[in-house]
Amino acid sequence: xxxxxxxxxxxxxxxxxxxxxxxxxxxxxxxxxxxxxxxxxxxxxxxxxxxxxxxxxxxxxxxxxxxxxxxxxxxxxxxxxxxxxxxxxxxxxxxxxxxxxxxxxxxxxxxxxxxxxxxxxxxxxxxxxxxxxxxxxxxx
Numbered sequence: 001x002x003x004x005x006x007x008x009x010x011x012x013x014x015x016x017x018x019x020x021x022x023x024x025x026x027x028x029x030x031x032x033x034x035x036x037x038x039x040x041x042x043x044x045x046x047x048x049x050x051x052x053x054x055x056x057x058x059x060x061x062x063x064x065x066x067x068x069x070x071x072x073x074x075x076x077x078x079x080x081x082x083x084x085x086x087x088x089x090x091x092x093x094x095x096x097x098x099x100x101x102x103x104x105x106x107x108x109x110x111x112x113x114x115x116x117x118x119x120x121x122x123x124x125x126x127x128x129x130x131x132x133x134x135x136x137x138x139x140x
Contacts, residue, residue, distance in 0.1 A: 014122040016077045020047045021115040028108045038095035047082030054080050
């Protein structure tokens with residue numbers, strides 16, 4: 001007898017994306033908070049390549065518009081943790097703070113949109129699961 005998985009792979013993926021986007025938001029917020037700190041090297045939370053490799057390994061089929069969007073590789077969603085990378089200011093001008101608030105705000109907005117999208121998709125999947133559990137009836 002086949003066991004039924006409560007959560008399909010896309011629900012696990014969306015959950016992982018929410019975790020990663022949340023971690024990314026913390027890194028971006030820290031950059032913005034330290035915009036006036038002399039010598040502060042802004043950080044980037046890099047996880048997209050690890051996530052793409054895990055997706056490819058898990059057998060998700062996603063359409064691509066460019067061959068470089070989803071690199072070949074192996075991994076699993078559990079192994080995707082992301083990496084914080086610091087980029088020191090190399091201009092040698094001013095207080096050597098490399099934070100550009102306008103760029104950070106764009107990154108924060110993009111991250112928020114991606115987070116909200118994943119949250120809405122996960123919510124729809126959960127609503128569908130709830131509908132199925134209730135026997136497909138619409139209540140009342």
